Amino acid sequence: MTFDICVRLERPCEICVAPYGFRHHMTLSNNTHMFSDMVKRADVSGNLDAPEGGFDAIMQSVVCREHIGWREQARRLLVFSTDASFHYAGDGKLGGIVKPNDGRCHLSREGFYTESSYQDYPSIEQINLSVKKNSINVIFAVTESTIDIYKQLAANIEGSSVGKLEGDSSNIVSLIKEQYEQISSTVEMKHNASSAVSIKFYTRCLNSTGALVNTNKCGNIKVGDLIQFKVEVEVLKCPKNRDEHKQTIQIYPVGINESLIIDLEMLCECNCEKPGDRFYEENSPRCNHKGTYICGICECYPRAFGRKCECSTEEASRNITDATCVRPDGPPGVKCSNRGDCVCGKCQCHARKNDNERVYGPYCECDNFSCEHHDGKLCSGPDHGECDCGVCRCTEEWTGTNCACRKSNATCYAPDTSDGLLCSGHGVCECGVCKCDTTEDGRYSGKFCERCPTCSDRCIEYKDCVQCQMYRTGPLKDEHDCATNCTKFTPIPVKEVVANEENNEFKCAYYDEDECIFTYVYYFDNDNKLQVKAQENRECREKIFLPFIVIGVIAAVVLLGLAILLLWKLLTTIHDRREFARFEKEKMMAKWDTGENPIYKQATSTFKNPTYSGKG
Structure with a gap:
């Protein structure tokens, strides 16, 4: 049995080589022919159990950057193709390997992973950290039988994705292309801050005019698109370990070798909390000599309490109760109108963030900011009145609940x-x-209700004075008559006359004796003084001279006739020249001499004896 296992380890199959953990065959290159040849010549091997040692291959491909040939400024993709599950940290103990994986590069000159028999498999967290550190996107191209387990794995490895690989691997190219498009069309921001720091991302993605959204991910991005993220950093708590008060935070897009480094220093204690600082004062008079003044706050001694240590336990034992802080005519049980603290039987009103606003009164029932507003101003502004205990106190000229009404008519x-x-x-x-x-x-309308629905306005009343003062025309164009009769106003010249209905301006327009139109507006200002704005220049019609029109028409007809004659002459000249040129061309193409008859033939014939040499 032992012999059989050893044989299978040395040669798992007839065409297989001995099992090995990982081998690097070829550095990244643009030479596709060489790549295809290396794939064909790669040695086939196998193992005795179903899971594979793919984690060793992923780890070495990620950390052996010089061997693999990863470029610094490039998007890095690692495609992992398999039809089986994987070994992970702890499985090595079954073979007697207890040394944890160190996450370093261990490749020989031939490209073999040298620690397969000495180090355990990497853990999922080690793979995740290495992928994040080296900014690599992993694409798991796996068959249908293992796709579920690799989806769970991808959820724990940052920037990874899973695609279904056909049994014959026929769709490997389209799978990689599809996964790459998904990866490159999405930007996801990450950070490595500790739990003591909260980092939020805000972005509009591709909607430049939209509102900021609290998200760290944008999709449907194309090459050349600009995505801006706003980062909000908040310290939630001070770590107990003082070494963690200074942190280096890295903010980076997943799968891209670029990052923003933030050096954060937490101020977890102030100098004013330490003796010797100017804001640290023991037995301070600010605390009624019953406490220590620290950073603007009184820290009371035993048997003393209150904001300024003004109370003592001995006084509290008397008949001083919180009932003295309840307003007699107010809601029962409500102390200091819910706007202050009851200290030693007296209300201490809360301070406002705005220094100009204050709460006061024996029961904190009054303030200087809750009065009526008019046109966005408290009590219509300081010139009209001021707020006192929720009521507007108006000046002599103004009245009303918001001091917006004049007393005078x-x-x-x-x-x-x-x-x-x-x-x-x-x-x-x-x-x-x-x-x-x-x-x-x-x-009725107008500032003084002077305009009735069926009555005319006062335009005609000011017409003659506007004419004489602005244009020196009209019945009062004589300088003496104009100065005598027009004393109520002096027109203000403007380039364009526009009536503002909100200011009760009335627009007037008339023609004068020169058939020119002039326009002006009149209104009454805040001091009830008549004001007139008139157009600087009159609009006069241009005079039409009939003889010039007749002469112009005759001249146009004559010029048109001459143009037609010249055009006819030009066309006939061009036609004649073309015919003459054609004749000359045919004449030059003749092949015989025009001085001889081409069919004439002489009556005599001449013959030469080929054997005669001219001697004897």
């Missing part, structure tokens, strides 16, 4: 009128603003 009287009616008699004045009435014909 002066702003509701239309200027430049003699009737003196409030809101022109067509509305009521509320908070210094006219609220116009509505009639059967419609609603």
Whole structure:
């Protein structure tokens, strides 16, 4: 029996060589013919049990970088093809091998793995760490019978994937291509931070205008696409081991040999906690001489308590209770209005993050920030009033719950009128603003309700003054008449006249004696002063000269006739030249002399005696 096992180990089959753990045949190269030849000449072997030592092969292929020929700046793929399960750490003990795998390169000059009989198989975690360290994507091309177990394995090896291999390996090329496209079209960010540090990734992936999403993975990526990740680093706790207060964190995309290195130093203690610092003061007056002032906080001595150590256990034993911190007219049992702490029978109100905001009162019932707002301003702004205990205290000129209303009605009287009616008699004045009435014909409008639904505006009233002041035209174009009659306003020149309805601006447009149109707007400013904005230049029609049009038409007809004659002359000249050139060409192609008759033949004949030499 022992003899039979030894024979099978030396030669598992007739064409097999002795079993070996792993052999490196060929360094990575572009020579496909050499690769094909090496595959054909590779020795076939076998083993006595079903699982294979593929982990040894993966480990040596990953760590023996110089032998394999891995490039630094390249995406590295390792294809592992098999139809059987695998041995892992611990199985070596069945053969008497107890030495753990050291995860190092052990290849001989011939490419054989030399530690198969001396070191145990690598563990799954060792494979995972080596793959991560060397930025390699592993593709498991396995048959259907083992695909489930390799899917479980791939879930524990970062950057690995599994594909189904046909029994005759006919789909190996398409499988590798499919897996590569999946790997290269996905970017997944990882890190090696400890549990004391939380790292979150935010990205928009390919949606540049979308919102940031908390994810470390983006898919459907093509070559040239730019993906940006925002990294949020948060220290959750200070490790008990002081050596871990300084950490080097590596953030990297899976399968790519690039990374971001973060040197993190945790500040787990402050200098102000140590004696001798200026913020460390024993028996401090800030703590009523009953505690130590440390980093801005009082650490009270025994029998003293409170924010500033103002209370003692002796005082607490008296009739001082929390009931004195409950507002008599407030909810029962609510101390300090839930906005402070009851210390020694008195409320100490909580501080606000905003230094301009404060909570105060015997029961912390008051504040200076919870009053009504108007246009986003507290009590309509400091010029109108201020907030005191939840109520707006308005200045003399303003009133209302938010100090937005004027006390005076002066702003509701239309200027430049003699009737003196409030809101022109067509509305009521509320908070210094006219609220116009509505009639059967419609609603009055304007800042002072001066515009009725069926009445005309005041454009005609200001027309003559705008003409004379801006363009020196109209019935008041005389300088003396203009200065005498137009004293209510001075037009403001603008390039384009646009009426702002929110400011109650009214747009007017007229033609003058030169058939030019001029435009202007009028309105009343905050001081109820009439303002007029007029267009700088009038818009005049261009004059049409009829004789020029007639002459232009005649000239165009003559020029068109001449153009037609010239075109006809050009075409006939070109045609004649082509015919003459054709004639000349046919003349030159004649093969006989035109001076002789081509069919003429002489009447005499000449013969030469071939034997006559011309002698005797």
